[in-house]
Amino acid sequence: MKKTRFKKVAAAALVVSVLICAVGNTASVNTDTEREASARRTSAARAMSAYETVSKNERLYDLTLELISDNSAEYGDRKIEKVKSLKDFDGNDYTLFELAPTGYIIYSNHSGIFYEYSFSSISPYYGYEGDLYYGSMKAYYQKVGNEFVSTVFPDEILQRDGVDGLREECKIVNERNTETKAAYNLQYIEGDISLDKIRALNAAACAKQSATVMASNPQPKISMENFFKPLDLKSEFGYRDGGVCGYIAANMVLAYNDIAYENGLVPDQYIDRTAMTLNGETLTNKLLEYGGQDPTLTNYTYPGTDANSMGDIVRAFIKGESEISLPWNITTWWFAINANGAIDKNQPPILFGNYNPPSAKSAGMNGGARGAINHAVVAYGRTSSFWSTAYRVHYGWGSYSDVNLSYNAIGTTMILSYF
Secondary structure, rough: OOOOOOOOHHOOOOHHHHHHHHHHOHHHHHHHHHHHHHHHHHHHHOOOOOOOOOHHHHHHHHHHHHHHOOOHHOOOOEEEEEEEEEOOOOOOEEEEEEEEEEOEEEEEOOOOOEEEEEEEOOOOOOOOOOOEEOOOOEEEEEEEEEEEOOOOOOOEEEEEEHHHHHHHHHHHHHHHHHHHHOOHHHHHHOOOOOOOHHHHHHHHHHHHHHHHHOOOOOOOOOOOOHHHHOOOHHHHHHHOOOOOOHHHHHHHHHHHHHHOOOOOOOOOHHOOOOOOOOOOOOHHHHHHOOOOOOOOOOOOOOOOOOOOHHHHHHHHHHHHOOOOOOOEEEEEEEOOOOOOHHHHHOOOOOOEEOOOOOOOOHHOOOOOOOOOOOEEEEEEEEEOOOOEEEEEEEEHHHHHHEEEHHHOOOOOOEEOOOO
């Protein structure tokens, strides 16, 4: 098992490719590029196991290229560098496309849903081969012998009750994927409709989303995207160890609402208002205190949180720390109910991954199971495109500030609103 994580793609490789394209006969270069792309497509399709025939795998490859092209205006050119097979903990199959220079796409084989993707983050399975397991949002593992080892945090091993918990969560996700299949994607892969039809459907879906976004909301000082997306360094978004992703998400949401609406929500010592970032892990630690936890512990993983428990913690923080507490409202929901409306109103929701309440056990040095801890992310945008209904989220990890995550990954939601 390879444990070296997040190797940066050498800038020189990109420079070389640009120089090659800049010399010689343009038509010849384009022809060679097209031939290379076609060869990559055929080679990848023959090696893929997503579907039973090469032609279906080729169409999946083409569909993935279409998703990449659809996002190229914002992220630049990407190419598919490697294709890998994933299984979830309930035995369902996914296909992983690793992109160059950065990015990855996780596709649900049976539902046709592009379940998770990012064009700015390194694949969480980069450098790993064989026996790769996907437990939905923020749960990436490789099976080594009888153990499931995190590919992002290689020192973390999933315990037995964590495996059982993820199996149950994956079963629920699979049921939701089945209910909300991307039917047109599957029809294209079967050869029943054309790629032009796919493009037309995607354009219509994007136009519909643009028409539904509300324009009369109070305008924030900074947009959600301009606040969350640049928070790439751990010190900027309140990261700390201990399995406290719910607390990290809440600390980012509190900071955004304070900076965006300038309403005295968070005391000055927790925020760098000039840089529009958090002051290290100070606010996350304060929220841990309001959650009844000791933030000074080391080599310890704290009990998990869900939307309801984190809602109580944020209410207690606002009551105890904020200059003005009356205008704030906290609501919690099953699944991603009302998340779209909150995002359209510039109110970033916290999305929790587990459908069941997290285990009271803690993980890591003090026992318990990593999988029993609820994963949480902050949503700051959404795409109701043909590809999927997805949320643009900050994972609360360094270099994972811009990930697209399927609606079906969400177990519960907490929304903090000012108006």
